[in-house]
Amino acid sequence: MTAIEIRNLSKSFGAVRAVDGVSFTVKAGTVTGYLGPNGAGKTTTLRSLLGLVTPDSGEALVNGKRYRDMATPLNEVGAVLEATNFHPGRTAHNHLRLLCVAAGLPVARAEEALGQVGLAEAAGKRVGGFSLGMRQRLALASALLGEPKVYILDEPANGLDPAGIQWLRGFLRHLAHDRGAAVLVSSHVLSEVEQTVDDIVIIAAGRLVRQGTLAELTTNGEKTVRVRTTGDGELAPALEKAGATVERLDGGALRVHGLEPEEIGRIVLDQRVVLTEMIAERSDLQKVFLELTEER
Numbered sequence: 001m002t003a004i005e006i007r008n009l010s011k012s013f014g015a016v017r018a019v020d021g022v023s024f025t026v027k028a029g030t031v032t033g034y035l036g037p038n039g040a041g042k043t044t045t046l047r048s049l050l051g052l053v054t055p056d057s058g059e060a061l062v063n064g065k066r067y068r069d070m071a072t073p074l075n076e077v078g079a080v081l082e083a084t085n086f087h088p089g090r091t092a093h094n095h096l097r098l099l100c101v102a103a104g105l106p107v108a109r110a111e112e113a114l115g116q117v118g119l120a121e122a123a124g125k126r127v128g129g130f131s132l133g134m135r136q137r138l139a140l141a142s143a144l145l146g147e148p149k150v151y152i153l154d155e156p157a158n159g160l161d162p163a164g165i166q167w168l169r170g171f172l173r174h175l176a177h178d179r180g181a182a183v184l185v186s187s188h189v190l191s192e193v194e195q196t197v198d199d200i201v202i203i204a205a206g207r208l209v210r211q212g213t214l215a216e217l218t219t220n221g222e223k224t225v226r227v228r229t230t231g232d233g234e235l236a237p238a239l240e241k242a243g244a245t246v247e248r249l250d251g252g253a254l255r256v257h258g259l260e261p262e263e264i265g266r267i268v269l270d271q272r273v274v275l276t277e278m279i280a281e282r283s284d285l286q287k288v289f290l291e292l293t294e295e296r
């Protein structure tokens with residue numbers, strides 16, 4: 001079931017086409033990574049979904065509706081945007097209680113949400129003393145208050161330590177896979193979301209570059225192996241004999257197409273040459289993403 005729909009969305013700021021004819025959907029029960037280098041248009045897309053940016057054309061819908069047409073938005077969509085501001089003198093608990101009151105939600109949700117994000121012990125502490133990671137967790141707790149089935153998270157891993165990132169991965173998967181939520185999470189770091197997402201949408205310079213399931217994007221590309229040995233002269237013909245196509249790279253290394261690392265290892269052994277380097281080269285997804293980010 002489609003929970004988020006971006007249809008032909010465009011938005012310019014002056015001469016900058018921040019988002020240029022982008023379309024994609026996010027299904028219930030999945031985590032979708034929205035990836036792109038800095039300035040690609042991710043935040044503008046997410047802000048359009050939350051009614052914070054008015055598109056020039058196209059639509060950004062959650063549950064088939066525009067944000068501004070929702071009667072109880074906190075029950076429909078939970079959002080974490082970058083640089084969330086909290087009143088520094090307020091405790092975490094109070095911050096969430098106020099949000100509950102404003103949205104007509106039971107105040108007991110404040111405590112529950114703090115527990116869900118691992119902030120129960122910091123509930124009575126002032127937000128001014130929170131680390132960036134704790135603020136991210138608090139922002140996530142705000143998103144959880146109305147128990148929505150759609151989550152829109154802009155770079156939620158920013159400021160989290162490795163343990164926090166690990167926790168976030170598990171939590172987002174839990175929301176999608178156990179609770180059936182649709183989770184759209186942006187990042188400019190592929191490795192941050194690679195282990196979390198089911199689907200991926202890549203955007204660069206406002207345009208959609210690639211989209212598909214993680215499995216499609218990681219297996220479509222041809223796998224290659226870079227090999228360096230003390231005896232490349234002997235190895236290349238042996239690899240070719242085994243069915244590989246071999247590119248001779250500058251500096252004496254070989255790029256081998258069409259053989260798995262293990263098969264190459266066996267041939268190296270048969271040839272009795274000394275292996276000095278063997279690297280299984282990047283997946284299509286990593287290549288596409290690296291090219292995009294390196295261009296900038």
Ligand SMILES: Nc1ncnc2c1ncn2[C@@H]1O[C@H](COP(=O)(O)OP(=O)(O)OP(=O)(O)O)[C@@H](O)[C@H]1O
Pocket residue numbers: 013016017018019036037038039040041042043044045188
């Ligand atoms: N309110 C605004 N006024 C003017 N230009 C803007 C505004 N918001 C975004 N832009 C420009 O639109 C482009 C896309 O920005 P956006 O923040 O959507 O990208 P992003 O992919 O989220 O980048 P980042 O990862 O750096 O947050 C950028 O060139 C940005 O400078």
